[in-house]
Amino acid sequence: MTEVQMKATRDGFGEALLSLGEKQNKVMVVCADLEESMRVEEFGKRFPERMVEVGVAEQNMVGLAAGLALEGNCVFAVSYAAFSPGRSWDQIRVSVALSNLNVKIVGGHTGLGVGPDGATHQALEDIAIMRVLPGMMVVVPADAYQARQATERLSELYGPAYLRLTRQKTGLFVDKALKFEIGKAQILRQGKDITVVGCGPILGEAMKVAEKLAGRVSVEVINMHTVKPIDAETLIRSAKKTGRVLCIEDHQVTGGLGGAVAEVLSEKMPVRLERMGVADKWGESGLPEDLYEKFGLSARWIEGRVEKLML
Amino acid sequence: MPKPDLPLVARDIRKNIIRSLAIAGSGHTAGAMGTADIFAWWYFGGGLRHRSGEPSWEGRDRLILSCGHYAPVLYVTLAMAGYFPLAELSSLRKIGSRLQGHPVKRVELKKMSGLGHEILPGVENTSGPLGQGVSVAVGMALAAKRRGEKHWVWCLGSDGEVQEGQTWEAYISAVKYELGNLIYVIDYNNIQITGEVSKIMPLGNLKKRLEGCGMEVMEIDGHDFEDLEKVKEWAGLHPKTPKAVIMVTTPGKGVGFMENNYRWHGIPPTKEQAFDALEELIRGKK
Numbered sequence A: 001m002t003e004v005q006m007k008a009t010r011d012g013f014g015e016a017l018l019s020l021g022e023k024q025n026k027v028m029v030v031c032a033d034l035e036e037s038m039r040v041e042e043f044g045k046r047f048p049e050r051m052v053e054v055g056v057a058e059q060n061m062v063g064l065a066a067g068l069a070l071e072g073n074c075v076f077a078v079s080y081a082a083f084s085p086g087r088s089w090d091q092i093r094v095s096v097a098l099s100n101l102n103v104k105i106v107g108g109h110t111g112l113g114v115g116p117d118g119a120t121h122q123a124l125e126d127i128a129i130m131r132v133l134p135g136m137m138v139v140v141p142a143d144a145y146q147a148r149q150a151t152e153r154l155s156e157l158y159g160p161a162y163l164r165l166t167r168q169k170t171g172l173f174v175d176k177a178l179k180f181e182i183g184k185a186q187i188l189r190q191g192k193d194i195t196v197v198g199c200g201p202i203l204g205e206a207m208k209v210a211e212k213l214a215g216r217v218s219v220e221v222i223n224m225h226t227v228k229p230i231d232a233e234t235l236i237r238s239a240k241k242t243g244r245v246l247c248i249e250d251h252q253v254t255g256g257l258g259g260a261v262a263e264v265l266s267e268k269m270p271v272r273l274e275r276m277g278v279a280d281k282w283g284e285s286g287l288p289e290d291l292y293e294k295f296g297l298s299a300r301w302i303e304g305r306v307e308k309l310m311l
Numbered sequence B: 001m002p003k004p005d006l007p008l009v010a011r012d013i014r015k016n017i018i019r020s021l022a023i024a025g026s027g028h029t030a031g032a033m034g035t036a037d038i039f040a041w042w043y044f045g046g047g048l049r050h051r052s053g054e055p056s057w058e059g060r061d062r063l064i065l066s067c068g069h070y071a072p073v074l075y076v077t078l079a080m081a082g083y084f085p086l087a088e089l090s091s092l093r094k095i096g097s098r099l100q101g102h103p104v105k106r107v108e109l110k111k112m113s114g115l116g117h118e119i120l121p122g123v124e125n126t127s128g129p130l131g132q133g134v135s136v137a138v139g140m141a142l143a144a145k146r147r148g149e150k151h152w153v154w155c156l157g158s159d160g161e162v163q164e165g166q167t168w169e170a171y172i173s174a175v176k177y178e179l180g181n182l183i184y185v186i187d188y189n190n191i192q193i194t195g196e197v198s199k200i201m202p203l204g205n206l207k208k209r210l211e212g213c214g215m216e217v218m219e220i221d222g223h224d225f226e227d228l229e230k231v232k233e234w235a236g237l238h239p240k241t242p243k244a245v246i247m248v249t250t251p252g253k254g255v256g257f258m259e260n261n262y263r264w265h266g267i268p269p270t271k272e273q274a275f276d277a278l279e280e281l282i283r284g285k286k
Helices: A009-023 A041-046 A058-070 A089-098 A112-117 A126-131 A144-156 A203-213 A232-242 A257-268 A288-294 A299-310 B006-024 B030-034 B036-044 B068-080 B086-091 B132-147 B165-176 B206-213 B225-235 B271-283
Strands: A027-031 A051-053 A074-080 A103-108 A137-139 A161-164 A186-189 A194-198 A219-223 A226-228 A244-252 A272-278 B062-065 B153-158 B182-188 B216-221 B243-248
Touching: A009 A027, A009 A041, A009 A144, A027 A041, A027 A058, A041 A051, A058 A074, A058 A089, A058 A103, A058 B132, A058 B165, A089 A103, A089 B132, A112 A288, A126 A137, A126 A161, A126 A226, A126 A244, A126 A257, A137 A144, A144 A161, A186 A203, A194 A203, A194 A232, A194 A257, A194 A299, A203 A219, A203 A244, A203 A299, A219 A232, A226 A257, A232 A244, A232 A257, A244 A257, A244 A299, A257 A272, A272 A299, A288 A299, B006 B030, B006 B036, B006 B068, B006 B086, B006 B271, B030 B036, B030 B068, B036 B068, B036 B225, B062 B068, B062 B132, B068 B086, B132 B153, B132 B165, B132 B182, B165 B182, B165 B206, B206 B216, B206 B243, B216 B225, B225 B243
Parallel strands: A027 A051, A027 A074, A074 A103, A103 A161, A137 A161, A194 A219, A194 A244, A244 A272, B062 B153, B153 B182, B182 B243, B216 B243
Antiparallel strands: A137 A226, A186 A219
8 A cells, every 4th residue: 555645634724725815815814823733824924914813812703704704805713623613602603604704714623633732622512513503514624635625615605614624644545536525525435335424534544444344345435524514415325325324523423423414314314323433521632543542433443333333 | 964953863763762662572772772872973963974875885984783782773773864664663573574683784695595584784793692793893994904995993882791701802902903993882881681780790990991902092971962073083083093982871861760770771661661751752851
């Protein structure tokens, strides 16, 4: 197997912003004291007139972004997800979502993958609280290249959106030739025995498992990069074919992608379903790979769950 | 055009607030009544540059209502200024109405996408949960400044609202970005829903606190039109500093049994109380 290139989704986001900055003068960035970490520092240097630094004040960041958007700008409001949407949810709900403004909430450092910073910084609830808002698009790129595509596409689509990013370097495993479209899932691998649907870099682990089991178990892998609006059609079609669905995400199983998948399948195509994620627990400090092992999200655990579902 | 008699306009605004709230059967009376004078001045006395026939006119001064529960005074004034028919005021808070209990502004690409009602012309922002409008106003003022646009961004907030931490985040960001085009008016009426602001959570020396953030601060009598005129002259003197106006008002102004009684913060008059209130507004205090 060739060596997989490693890169964080936040880097893909930062690169996309720079190229968007060149192309569109309506693109603005508002940041709450995390310019370097969220990879918007370069944007600020290149386009100082379109950068706003609000300091450690996520509520004001979102409200201010709404004001800029009311004047016709496409605004990326950038912080760690634990703080925004974590702390700024009321502002997102009223000033952004209800007002249907062109503000993209960008939440970095999500999931157990944050690692050593521990539970306070490991946003594990963000998908749930964002996907419940009417009209809110929720996008979770699987790798850095996809983060770049998602950022570009979101800037072209009017309306409120949440872009979920990650800190750690992860493999660029999604075939770049695959079409990327908001609201349209990607079938990363065709299979007939079981469907593994997931979002974010953790899906790379599922791909490794699918490859390992090939020949014995035919695993279909679906990248549900857009959690909302969810691509129910692709999900239902696959579930109908395989009859078994395993959902995986670096997020609480309650309310996240697992919740969304369960909602669709239980109503439209009831099949055997298992959801992998963080099971109503708090994260803790540690290296991402150790945490994934401890919380049951590593490739080894995924393989076990696939095998169990195949019984 | 002769200059309108602003006290008379303000009196009509108050009458319409009473009527609308009595018909609605719920809503917030005191703050709306207390700020009728500045609304009269804004929309009829030259306080705001605006065009009722062209609500999205780019050169307009923006008025961001941060204390969304003051909606009745905004709606009444907009209707009287010709933004929409006066008759529509009786739909306040009714199902399907554009006059929502708290103002909703929505930027729609497709008409009626996702909402059960249409958007009222003249409403600049969505508000209700307190503290949010101040940040929105800062964003609008910043956008205007960076584009070199010359309009003012006004924001009306309430004194109880200052208890929200977000407002303080907003003030210092306005100072940092030297938003001299921002005039933030605090309706200082010393009531909130549970009681008097000075008892529920005292604000300390508000003038000093705002000055401490770096804002220019002016204290005025919110029922004195000469004071309101002075705000505009004063605002022009400080091109790089955001302005805060501590506007002292009497909650429930104009109706004796409502004035200075916090219990009128969040309730409407009954039909009988509305008749009494209208009579007092028309004939003067008994």
